[in-house]
Amino acid sequence: MDKALVLEFKELSFHLRNVLEGSTEDTAQIRKLTVQRDNVISRIRMLPGYSRFLLPPLFSDLQKAAEGGPVIIVNASQYSCDALIILSAQDPVHLRLDISRAEVSEWSTELQSITKDAGSSDDCLERNKIVGILRELWQHIIAPIVKALKGLIRPHSRIWWCPTAEFTLLPLHAAGSYVKSGDNLSYFYISSYTPTLAALIRARQQVPRDASFPHFVAIGQGNPGTGKKLPRVAAELRDVAQSVMATPHFTSLADSDATVKQALDALSRHEWLHLACHGLPDREKPFDSSFAMYDGPLTITNIIHLQRPPLHNPEFAFLSACHTTVGHAFSPDEAIHLAAAMQFSGFRSVIGSMWSVDDKVVGQIVSAFYENMFDRSGRLDCTRAAVALHKAVRKLRKQIPIEQQIVFIHIGV
Template identity: 50%
Template structure:
């Protein structure tokens, strides 16, 4: 049906509900030799609600070539009780190299990555890249959090932030789009919290992410972001 009504390589928006909200709809396909999967035909994006999509599209589109963009990268590799993320430092270095020509770049890492500093930087920068552990709480979703140096930066705290001009957030953290197990229609997770406070475009993960692969994904993404 989509192939007959929508031009190839168009962007399509998914607004899944109930059990569909935990499925990778963008990866649907026959996976047979000679046949194309959905990802070969269209560019998929997700929205937690139609209201969020309408609000985001009222603004001018992101222009990565514009001078004067402000980007903050936030890294936290070590947390008590969590596996150390060995690639965080290299990931932040890659971003700095990619965006240096067109963005004002701030990097906070390790002991600097405390909650109060992160809130401060979110208020100053249009773009943010978070590289840390994502800690979903499917029973109490407002307690889902990013693991920072001095504790958990929870959804409850995130949605209380007053940001000036948020545009783009890249969440390099596991389970950034995992919501409430009992109420999947409510779509409460880390990525939707960033959208709620105003970020028009958010990249997040549905499952665990291999620490070693994040550098490859990050490098490729920002290469095309800058080139475009």
């Protein structure tokens, strides 16, 4: 786009905002600036590729999000709870769910209470209550959606969840009857999530760097300046290093080397990231949510503002940290959480956690996960992440507690 046109648009928008926010409302000036700004917008829309500038996307454009499999939007309101199945080449399918917003909110609140200390190995969780919530999710929400999907896609296909409102805090991917010979969602489909349709479309459109030479960095902080120590971080980094030892460009940062500055520098130069540390969600000020480094917090704002060299498009991030998918306390569907920040900053594929991660268990999940991240030619492939997580959980199902089986989710391609 022409730089002069960009500057003209910015200046007019700035002046218009200042007048609108001023103590005296100058209607003549507002009208003049609005006409000038609309004129600039019209000129921008005449440029190739900018015909929809500042306009909502067409539904046909949003359908591109479903090119790899259907996207299921679930929403709760005071009027009804609904699911909308977005398909790439046909009309969406609407399902009215037999559940109220109050019930969804109640399950969400209860689950947050049960899992608030889930990362403590010595904490005896009310696992029966967790299974009870997963059964309710299956009966009232997921089973009707699976029934509709059976007529649309093949078994074991990938699907994407796009939850809104109170649904964002519920593990939809783990819903099931949890009885012998019963049905669970994971028996039918492989689940991923996306904060928005547009985020998934952007992730699909990003052109990956030559996958033959991935740059992989593992950052671990087991001794942060504040917070309790994570004694198994060093072992986790060793497991990651061994799992991706065939990768020629591998870097590891740990303890005193894992500072905010060095972590940001590494993020700017590596397409693949494994991060093992404390995740610190700030539900009142989500942009202040952070990862605990040696010398302080690595915040969402730091990550979003990160500048990358040409051709260093980020591919994948495994966030082995607590609460990386928790958003705003009063607007949980505002997708400003640590995992979404990674996707918005460019990572096409992200693994994040819904609540506290057990330091004693995560190493098993990580090792089992990376076993399935290589394609047939032995190269790392970020599009395998959802399947790799699915297989890791299935492998360890009888070895780790239910809240740790379902804590990690996949976001993106």
